[in-house]
Amino acid sequence: MNQNSEAAGPPTVEITVAGKSIQAREGETIIHALWQAGLGYEIQTGCVGGVCGACTVTLRFKDGRRGGTDLACLRPVEEGMEVFPFPVDALAGPPPISDPDEDKLRATFPTVDRCTKCDNCTIACPMDIPVMDSVLRMQKGQLEAVAEDFTTCIHCGLCRAVCEDKVLPHTMGIWVRRSLGLSVDHPALDQTQETTMSDKEELEWEHLLNCDDEERLLRAKAFRKEGTIA
Amino acid sequence: MMDWAKASLDKVEQTRAQRSGQSAPAISDDDAQNLIKEYHPDYVGSERKIHIGPNADSDAFPMELADLLESDSPVPKDFQPNADIETDVLIIGGGGAGVTAALGLADSGLQVHLATKLRLGDANTVMAEGGIQAALGVDDSTRRHFADSYVGGHGKNDTGLLRHLCEEGPAGIRWLTHLGTLFDQNDDGSFRFRKGGGTSTPRVLACRDYTGLEIMRVLKSAVMSSATHVLEHHAVVELTDDGKDRVTGAVLWNTQTGQLITVSARAVILATGGSGQLRLQGYPTSNHLGATGDGLILAYRQGCSLVFPGSHQYHPSGSSFPEALVGQLVTESIRSAGAQILNVNGERFIDEMTFRDVVAAGIIREVMEGRGVETPTGRRGVWLDTPLIEQTKGEGTLAHQFPGLIHRFKRYGIDPATQPLLIYPTLHYQNGGIRIDAECRTERTGLWAAGEVTGGIHGTNRLMGNSLLDIIVFGRRVSESVRHNCPERGAVTLTRLSQYRDALSGLPHKPEATAPQLYPPVSGMKFELKGMPTPEVGADASPDDVKSYEPPDPFASR
Numbered sequence: 001m002n003q004n005s006e007a008a009g010p011p012t013v014e015i016t017v018a019g020k021s022i023q024a025r026e027g028e029t030i031i032h033a034l035w036q037a038g039l040g041y042e043i044q045t046g047c048v049g050g051v052c053g054a055c056t057v058t059l060r061f062k063d064g065r066r067g068g069t070d071l072a073c074l075r076p077v078e079e080g081m082e083v084f085p086f087p088v089d090a091l092a093g094p095p096p097i098s099d100p101d102e103d104k105l106r107a108t109f110p111t112v113d114r115c116t117k118c119d120n121c122t123i124a125c126p127m128d129i130p131v132m133d134s135v136l137r138m139q140k141g142q143l144e145a146v147a148e149d150f151t152t153c154i155h156c157g158l159c160r161a162v163c164e165d166k167v168l169p170h171t172m173g174i175w176v177r178r179s180l181g182l183s184v185d186h187p188a189l190d191q192t193q194e195t196t197m198s199d200k201e202e203l204e205w206e207h208l209l210n211c212d213d214e215e216r217l218l219r220a221k222a223f224r225k226e227g228t229i230a
Numbered sequence: 231m232m233d234w235a236k237a238s239l240d241k242v243e244q245t246r247a248q249r250s251g252q253s254a255p256a257i258s259d260d261d262a263q264n265l266i267k268e269y270h271p272d273y274v275g276s277e278r279k280i281h282i283g284p285n286a287d288s289d290a291f292p293m294e295l296a297d298l299l300e301s302d303s304p305v306p307k308d309f310q311p312n313a314d315i316e317t318d319v320l321i322i323g324g325g326g327a328g329v330t331a332a333l334g335l336a337d338s339g340l341q342v343h344l345a346t347k348l349r350l351g352d353a354n355t356v357m358a359e360g361g362i363q364a365a366l367g368v369d370d371s372t373r374r375h376f377a378d379s380y381v382g383g384h385g386k387n388d389t390g391l392l393r394h395l396c397e398e399g400p401a402g403i404r405w406l407t408h409l410g411t412l413f414d415q416n417d418d419g420s421f422r423f424r425k426g427g428g429t430s431t432p433r434v435l436a437c438r439d440y441t442g443l444e445i446m447r448v449l450k451s452a453v454m455s456s457a458t459h460v461l462e463h464h465a466v467v468e469l470t471d472d473g474k475d476r477v478t479g480a481v482l483w484n485t486q487t488g489q490l491i492t493v494s495a496r497a498v499i500l501a502t503g504g505s506g507q508l509r510l511q512g513y514p515t516s517n518h519l520g521a522t523g524d525g526l527i528l529a530y531r532q533g534c535s536l537v538f539p540g541s542h543q544y545h546p547s548g549s550s551f552p553e554a555l556v557g558q559l560v561t562e563s564i565r566s567a568g569a570q571i572l573n574v575n576g577e578r579f580i581d582e583m584t585f586r587d588v589v590a591a592g593i594i595r596e597v598m599e600g601r602g603v604e605t606p607t608g609r610r611g612v613w614l615d616t617p618l619i620e621q622t623k624g625e626g627t628l629a630h631q632f633p634g635l636i637h638r639f640k641r642y643g644i645d646p647a648t649q650p651l652l653i654y655p656t657l658h659y660q661n662g663g664i665r666i667d668a669e670c671r672t673e674r675t676g677l678w679a680a681g682e683v684t685g686g687i688h689g690t691n692r693l694m695g696n697s698l699l700d701i702i703v704f705g706r707r708v709s710e711s712v713r714h715n716c717p718e719r720g721a722v723t724l725t726r727l728s729q730y731r732d733a734l735s736g737l738p739h740k741p742e743a744t745a746p747q748l749y750p751p752v753s754g755m756k757f758e759l760k761g762m763p764t765p766e767v768g769a770d771a772s773p774d775d776v777k778s779y780e781p782p783d784p785f786a787s788r
Contacts (some may be wrong), residue, residue, distance in 0.1 A: 020395070030555045038754040044752075046352030047518040049558050050638060051443050054352050061290075076554055076640060090350065092454035097411050127637065147412065152440060152633050155447055174451050178410025181448070188366045188421055189404045204373040207391055208380075217385035224430040225375040227369055 020043050030072035030083055031055060043072050043085045050074040051128075053156025058086045069124045069158050086159030093171040096178035102141025104179075109172050112138050114165040121159035121169050127152045131169045132158045138172055146176045169221040204229060231643040232551070235652075241576035242613055242650055249570060249615075250622060254581040262588045269591040269598070270544070271655075272690070276511050276765050277540050282733045285534035286672075291539050294508040298527055300737060302725055303743035305468045305481055305490070306755040311722050313479065313494035317343040319458070319712055320480055320493050322466045322525070323501030325353025326442075326709075327681025329449040331499050332410045333409075336456040340716060343493060345482050347465035347520045347748065351450040354503055354517055354682065355701060359441025359561035359634060361434035362702070363695035364399035364685050367423050369431050372396040379696060382428040382585045383661075383689020386538065390668050391687045395696065395703050399549025402702040403435065411448045413437055413646040425566045426694035427546075428585040429706065434695040439561045439634040445698060459537035464491075465520075465748050468727055469498065469528045472720035477532055477677035478721050483748075488760025494722045497676060497712045500525045501705070504660040505542075507750035513723050514557025515657040516548055519753065522745035525683040529664045531730045534672045537685035538662030543692055546571075546589035548656020550611030557656045560614060562586070562694045564632060572613040572650070573601040587691040590655040603652060611654040616646040647693065659697060661688050669715075670708035676717055680704040696741070 017034060020042070024033030031048060034040050046054030050071055058192045059075070060082040069086065077179035094108050106112055121131035134149040150173030159169040190215065197205075207229050208219060222230040232239065257265070268271050277290035280299050285291075291299065303411050321328045324346025328687060346352075365375040375396040380387050407413070413435045414422040423432035437444035455459070461482065468481040470492065479494040480513035502525030506517025515521070526536060547560040565571070565582040571589070573579055573596050580592030592610050596602055602610040616635075619627055628647045629636055635646055644651070663685035670678045681701045688696060734740065 013741070027553050032554070035753045035755075040749070040753040040755040045519050046348050047354075047357050049357050049518070050635075051440070051517070052349075052352040052356050052518070054349055074638070076641070083367065084338060090450070090454065095455055151438060152443075152637065153447070154443065155450075174447060176452065177412055178448060181410035181412040182408055184407065184412075186404075186407055186418075186421065189400060189407065201295040201371070201373070202369070205393070208373055208376060209393070213385055216389070217381065220377040220385070223374065224381060227374050227431065 013077055015077050016084060017083040018085055024077040028077060030075050030077060033077050044050045044087050048073045051154050053154040056086045056088055056156050056158055059085045071126045088161045091171055096175055096182055100143055100176060100179035106140055111167050115174055116165055118164055120162040124158040124162045127154060129153060135167060135169050143176050143180060147180050150177055162200045192216050235603055238574045238603050242572055242615060245576040245617060250618060255578055257581055264590045264686060265429045266587050269594045270587050271511055272541055281737060283530050284533055289539050292510045294510055297741045298745040298747060299530055301741045301743055302734060304744040305466055311481055311724055312471050313493040313722055314491040315493045317341045317495050318716060319497045320495035321501060324502055325503050326348045326446060326449060327356030327705040328706025330702055331501060331680060331709045332453050332458045334706050335713060338713045342458045344428035345461040345464040345466060349462045350460050351446050352518060354521060355442050357518060358698050359559055359565040361424060361436035361695045362443045362698035363433045364403045364435060364699060365396060365433060365557040366400055366421060367431060367433055369672045370433055374430060375432040375433060376779045378429050379693050382691050384691060386689035388686035393670055395687055395699060398703045399699050402699060409448050409452050411445055422732060424563050427562055427583050428693050439632045442698060455576050466528060469532050470722045470724060471722045471726045473725045476675040478720035488758055492722060494719060496719050497710055497716050500683055501677040501681045502683050505656045510542060510657055513657040514548060516545055516557055516559040522747040522750060527746045528684060529672060532674050532726050534674055535665050536662060537665050538690055541658035541661035541690040543586060543655060543661055544590040544655035545658035546586055546593055546655055547614055547653040550609050550654040551605045551652040553607050560651060560653055564616060568619050570615045570618060572615055572772060574603050585691055593655055611652040613650040614653045615650045617648055620647050659692055660690055661690055669711035670704055678708050678712055681706040
């Protein structure tokens with residue numbers, strides 16, 4: 001974003017952010033437009049890359065198109081767009097449980113059955129997660145599929161904020177993922193708790209460490225080729 | 231969408247069949263070194279020495295960082311630190327390293343406060359895509375991991391720190407899985423390893439192209455149900471000392487109320503991360519809003535030296551089009567999966583899977599010698615042939631393995647499954663940083679550091695997947711060290727700052743801005759005191775101090 005002279009700049013559009021009217025360059029995001037206008041503090045911002053979920057906003061269009069919710073760091077500006085900061089506080093969820101199933105989920109989140117299928121959560125999700133369908137999968141105990149659904153969840157909290165029935169979709173999503181995650185056996189990790197070092201290991205470390213820097217670089221290069229002392 | 235590049239894209243299409251399955255252009259060690267020396271941004275002479283502090287008149291610093299190190303503090307000269315909060319441990323930074331340290335201290339009996347400038351988890355960790363290394367594969371070993379990282383770091387790595395990184399990698403992964411982290415698996419349930427640039431065997435664990443997100447959301451979820459006191463929207467603007475050489479707390483700036491508060495702590499852990507938002511030499515960055523090197527400035531004022539302060543990583547594949555995505559990361563694993571890098575003529579010119587600094591230098595050379603592609607806004611880049619993956623690995627591969635990539639570009643009418651992406655190096659990682667020992671102690675008693683803010687582990691070039699491992703391994707190590715060596719409480723003064731200010735007044739020129747910078751200048755956001763006497767600072771405050779207009783809720787029926 002260099003401060004190019006305005007003379008031959010790209011075409012501009014007018015948008016409103018928190019009631020303030022600003023000129024924005026076509027093709028830039030809401031956040032970049034705010035920076036340019038000196039109004040960066042109007043919308044809480046984090047990663048500027050669409051994965052932290054800080055810059056949640058609601059949108060409205062003059063022509064009556066459906067506005068809804070989005071991330072200001074990913075949303076390109078449009079003529080006449082009205083933007084409202086819509087920060088959603090994070091929520092500490094219940095701790096995960098090993099070997100989760102339908103009953104454990106229901107005991108942890110009695111609200112799961114409250115869903116009235118309004119689909120607000122799915123519409124609100126900036127990551128295109130089928131949130132409501134996934135809540136229905138939670139009711140049926142299809143937890144592997146739920147974990148897959150929430151692979152891309154950034155925990156912006158929008159699905160929770162717009163839920164009329166206080167169902168906590170993404171809070172359940174990470175609970176399912178963590179609960180499944182800590183229940184998986186990883187044979188590859190079982191050996192990692194050994195505390196004694198084999199002779200081969202000791203020899204290899206000796207070989208890589210007990211020499212001067214120049215020699216070490218040569219030895220490391222050779223070691224990479226064979227995966228052991230050449 | 232990309233009609234302006236049609237001629238060049240046609241060549242990419244025409245050469246695809248012939249390039250498919252072809253081995254990468256070979257480059258000798260010597261040629262690679264020369265390429266870096268000539269074209270890598272670390273070596274183009276955009277540096278200077280500084281004349282104050284532990285590294286005075288020795289190392290060369292990037293201009294932008296040098297200016298900040300020779301800048302005054304934003305803390306008013308008449309500010310008297312009085313402990314508003316007393317705690318045992320103050321962790322500064324809410325990314326992966328800080329949160330791992332907090333979790334490591336959760337059952338220590340020590341009271342822990344974690345202060346973060348943005349929100350908990352809004353950090354470079356959450357943006358990491360490609361993966362995390364750990365020597366868990368069948369043909370792999372911790373020594374092989376060491377050798378790869380050491381060669382990648384040009385043999386400049388601190389061997390003691392690097393050995394810890396590699397040896398404690400598997401235990402770090404075990405810890406993450408116990409917290410409930412899900413890594414990609416093969417059909418038989420074993421871990422699925424990817425190759426990274428410069429790994430001699432597949433060693434990178436991933437969660438699609440959202441590995442950092444997966445790790446950060448698990449860490450965040452875990453720490454939120456711990457006893458850690460999290461102070462969001464609190465930026466550190468100064469460290470306090472006991473009047474001698476011990477760090478005893480910090481002065482924090484509440485970014486929402488504009489007020490300063492002082493924290494007295496027996497131990498301070500700096501986990502403030504990197505400095506990509508300094509946008510060295512005008513490069514775009516893949517980093518989050520707050521990556522302005524704050525921790526470097528503060529530790530330096532306390533007398534901590536910096537190692538390899540001039541070494542930064544320019545990730546070879548930053549997005550160069552569309553304009554809204556400029557600088558954003560296109561994960562290295564896309565090259566690991568087979569995407570080739572091509573010039574304007576559809577020709578390969580660099581081994582896509584060699585070390586990052588070599589690939590970045592190769593791209594810069596190609597563009598400087600006129601074989602790049604120019605966008606309508608005047609940016610330049612080279613092609614990353616993503617459709618090739620769909621052709622060689624089957625349709626739908628990108629959507630399944632790289633959902634983040636697809637999602638990000640879709641908004642701009644670009645489908646990486648059918649459309650090559652334009653890339654150019656982007657400022658990605660701070661290789662150097664605060665000097666630490668194996669227990670993450672800095673050169674000042676009472677001050678520890680972990681994560682990207684530290685230097686030495688990665689030498690002068692880091693391998694893919696070693697930064698996520700770094701924050702886990704050293705986040706755990708720092709918590710162990712603090713748990714067993716937490717000093718008694720000391721006096722809270724700004725003696726070091728006064729001494730630094732005295733030294734600054736002896737410099738021939740004085741930068742006007744204050745440091746830490748806290749936000750990138752491009753954002754227009756800056757330090758500003760409110761609700762207390764403000765001599766000089768913030769004199770040009772804008773008249774926009776009005777409350778935000780409250781919006782109607784589009785889902786108002788609830």
